[in-house]
Amino acid sequence: MGFSEMSHFDVLMIGAGAIGNAIAREISKKQNISVAVLEKEPDAAFGISGRNSGVLHAGFNNKPGSLMARLCVQGAEGFALEAEKMKLPFKRTGKLVIARFEEDRSQLLRLKEQGEANGVRELRILEKEELEQLAGYPAGEAALWSGMSGVFDPFAYTIGLAEAAADQGTEFFFGRKVTAIAKDQDFTITAQNLQGGRTEFYSCRILINCAGLYADEICKMAGIDAYTIYPCRGEYHILDRKDSGLPTLPIYPIPNEKEGGLGVHLTPTVDGNLMIGPSAEYLPEAWEREDYSTTDDVMGKLKCEGAGLLPSLEKADRIRSFAGVRPKLSPEKQGGYADFVIEESEMVPGLINLIGIESPGLTASIPIGRMVAQMADEIRIRSGSESSFVSVSETTVWPDSNKQNHFDLAGTNFMEHDKAAGKEDCQGDQKMLCRCEGITEAAVLAAYDRILKIGAIPTVKGLKNRTRVTMGNCQGSFCTGNIIEVLKEKRGVDPLTLLWSGFGSTMLTGCMRK
8 A cells, every 4th residue: 555645643663573563552452543553574573573582581681670671571471371362372381591511500590690680480490310300311510490481483473463453453564664754743754665666655643663673774864873783693493393302491501691692592482393593693784784694604503502402403304594683782892782772762752762672572572562652652641632542551461452353363373273264265274285284275365364454465474474384394395386376266366476575585487388
């Protein structure tokens, strides 16, 4: 959808990751508020929110008294209830931080004390025998056990938040890259429509910058030069589910405080794969920030460091590698973590900036949404509006709205969906499109319809994020052709224009025969 004239909203977000969608969902609970989200990618969960370990962090790695620590703990405490409401795949697995050598024990004690200062529950030190029993192999001399940690599906989570916001009236505009921001009484935002090539204009009373890796550039467009994002790339291996003896809970090393992350760790996904990673590599200033390349050198190091935590990984089969990039506020020379920046700009009233929201931003996204909704509410009251955005106290976690939400479908595991839903499309509900993951035609068609419902642009990656097609051992060799064919037959999609992921990623160049 494009506009020849200005389109106005009360509140506008830049960025449809987990943070932006959580904020939009929180603010759009009020029926008299118009809310919009601009996102440069074709769909939700294509950026930072879809390129991570999918770990629910407890909050013991964060500095006491920091905003990062407080919001992380709040997110961890309330997550199980919200996952249940969303029907989101989630496992409270617990987590181990391993001291492989006795001299590392003091680091475990330091993390435990730090976590307790943050209010983290269920932390204790495990000795060698209990550690081996829990991990399933001789993992080290001791470990920190975190009972509040877990794993979840970051794709389903981010998309579920977008669907809930959309059901409450939020309008999403995908494929819109913001190019300029002006402020008079209201904000005027210029955006390039990457699908249609048009220049579009939007205005809003309150502008919320949750642009992730480009949050500092959005600030600069608004006349604020106070922030610099330092992109830090992390690469991962994904192992085949058939490998036996893999851990069923995340296993971490003692973190190196100078590095950009928590060290190479082992993370089981909610679907049974194991991930090794991430690495931590600051990208040079001249490089593209979204350089998601994987490299031979780092891939070799990942396997070596993973085998250091679990020796049997030397023989495990890797089915795929991928990378994510953290939007760090701490430069490479400094290392470590800078605190989240979540504040209304003093220079530009009405602009709320979220800068440097790296890990544990996914865990903290729900309380961040509540916090920013409260800030937007205060701006609205200050401007003399009679109604407010926030209808509940901050201590309430995602209360039921007076508007119908979409969570019952948003978080559905489509292997279960195949059994219980999609029957209205009975022509396809029995045909298996993806053998590796057991995904049927009905599930793929339902996912395609969900993409359109929030205004996103259909891609194979968007279908993958909603159903797990192409995620199995063959990595799409069997099912990609099936997906193209069924979308052509059942939804009228032109195979020559169907995108694999981002703009410009068409898979086919022409037809061999008509």
